Amino acid sequence: FIRLRDGRILFAYTRFTGGGGDHDRASIVTRCSHDGGSAWSGEDEPLVAGEGAMNVMSVSFLRLADGRIALFYLRKNSVTDCQVLARFSSDEARTWSDPILCTPEGGYFVLNNDRAVQLARGRIVLPVALHTAGGKWSSRGVAMCYLSDDGGRSWRRCRQLVECPADSRNGLQEPGVVELNDGRLMMFARTDLGSQYVSYSDDGGEHWSRPEPSSLLSPLSPASIERIPKTGDLLAVWNDHSRVPEQTRRRGLRTPLTVAISQDEGRSWIRRKNILQAPDGWYCYTAIDFVEQRVLLAF
Numbered sequence: 001f002i003r004l005r006d007g008r009i010l011f012a013y014t015r016f017t018g019g020g021g022d023h024d025r026a027s028i029v030t031r032c033s034h035d036g037g038s039a040w041s042g043e044d045e046p047l048v049a050g051e052g053a054m055n056v057m058s059v060s061f062l063r064l065a066d067g068r069i070a071l072f073y074l075r076k077n078s079v080t081d082c083q084v085l086a087r088f089s090s091d092e093a094r095t096w097s098d099p100i101l102c103t104p105e106g107g108y109f110v111l112n113n114d115r116a117v118q119l120a121r122g123r124i125v126l127p128v129a130l131h132t133a134g135g136k137w138s139s140r141g142v143a144m145c146y147l148s149d150d151g152g153r154s155w156r157r158c159r160q161l162v163e164c165p166a167d168s169r170n171g172l173q174e175p176g177v178v179e180l181n182d183g184r185l186m187m188f189a190r191t192d193l194g195s196q197y198v199s200y201s202d203d204g205g206e207h208w209s210r211p212e213p214s215s216l217l218s219p220l221s222p223a224s225i226e227r228i229p230k231t232g233d234l235l236a237v238w239n240d241h242s243r244v245p246e247q248t249r250r251r252g253l254r255t256p257l258t259v260a261i262s263q264d265e266g267r268s269w270i271r272r273k274n275i276l277q278a279p280d281g282w283y284c285y286t287a288i289d290f291v292e293q294r295v296l297l298a299f
Contacts, residue, residue, distance in 0.1 A: 001114075001289035001296060002061035002069055004092045009033040009291065011040065011298065012047055012071075014057040014113075026055035028073055030093075037289075037296045048087075051099075053077040060116040062124070069093055070152055072102070072116050072126065074109070079137040082108040084126060086152050102146050102155040107132040110141070112174045112222055114287035119179055124148040125205045126155075127175040127187060140164075140171035143189050145205040160207045162199050168192055172211060174222040178234065180265045187211075192220045194249075196238065198266070215269060217242045219252040224286040225266070230293070234262040236269060237286045237297060248279065255281035257299065 002010050011031050018025030027049035032041045048056045054076040062070040069089045076082040083106070085099040103109045108131040118124050129141035143162035146155050164171040172189035180186055185201040187208065196216040199208045216223055216238055223238035240258035241249050248255065256277035260269040275297075276283055287298040 001287060001298070002063060002093065003289070003291070006092070009037055009289070010061070010093055012059045012061060013298065014059065015044060022057070023054050023076065023079070026057050028056055028059045036291045036294060048073055051075050058111055058113045060111070060114050062116040062118060064118060064151065065122060066151060070116065070124070071096060072111060074111060080108055080132050080135065081106070082110070084109055084111045084128060084146065088152060100152065102126055103128065104155065105157060108137055110174055112176065113285055114224065115176050117177055117179065119204060121204065122149070123204050124152055125177055125185070127177045129173050129175055129189070139169060141173035143172040143175040143187065145177065147205055158206050162187065162208045162211060164191060164197065165210055166193055170220060172197060173220070176223065176225060177205070178225045178227065186266050188214065188216070188223055188225060190218065190220055190222045194241070196223045219249070219254055221254040221284050224288055226288045228261070229290050234266055235288065235295070236260050236262065237288065239283065240272060240274070253280065253282070254284045255279065257281070257283035
């Protein structure tokens with residue numbers, strides 16, 4: 001989601017047209033709301049199409065401190081070539097710049113939707129997982145951040161990779177970051193170890209602490225965490241497996257869809273509520289936006 005200066009909300013998503021898999025043909029399209037998210041335009045408008053030998057997907061909008069809108073997405077050419085690109089708009093999403101490569105090292109990178117953040121000091125942080133090793137695709141993700149200190153014109157990798165410390169086939173996947181009130185960054189990532197793992201950086205995303213399990217119990221599914229502007233609390237959206245049947249946990253089902261808040265910067269989570277909880281539900285890849293007293297979730 002991105003709120004435009006005229007009050008509209010622009011929503012972008014991946015529209016698959018060649019099937020339902022991550023590697024099938026897809027484009028990025030938009031719809032618009034004039035009433036704070038209650039109703040949406042009925043037709044898709046193209047945003048990014050015709051790029052990548054496989055597809056484009058996983059879109060993030062970010063309103064930058066200088067007023068521009070940044071657009072981040074994945075351009076996928078093969079199972080060893082998936083790159084993060086950025087475009088910028090200075091006219092409220094009417095036109096966009098040519099794409100800039102944010103992951104110059106090359107490889108298969110995953111940047112989830114709605115993941116880009118700009119820190120109070122101005123740095124733009126993109127939390128990604130690398131899924132190539134020895135020139136081949138690997139299911140084990142290695143987390144890291146790509147950073148820009150010049151408004152998105154140039155990008156570099158952080159100084160330390162973030163490896164899962166436990167015996168894990170999948171490693172750290174689909175990471176996200178949130179800036180804490182004390183200036184640190186908290187990274188959270190999905191694992192196959194029964195919970196979201198968290199790591200912390202006190203230097204703007206350059207170096208990271210040893211990842212540890214959090215109290216957000218979950219299957220191998222991503223969480224989303226953002227700060228609520230009105231209260232300053234953190235809002236988490238994830239698949240809470242703390243009280244699900246053993247069969248649900250064993251099968252790794254991405255249900256229920258749960259929300260909770262933290263009033264202590266992510267150390268604990270209270271007021272947990274299941275929004276959706278169908279036994280065979282599959283709820284994930286949440287985008288979050290806050291509009292006055294309302295929270296918008298797309299999943």
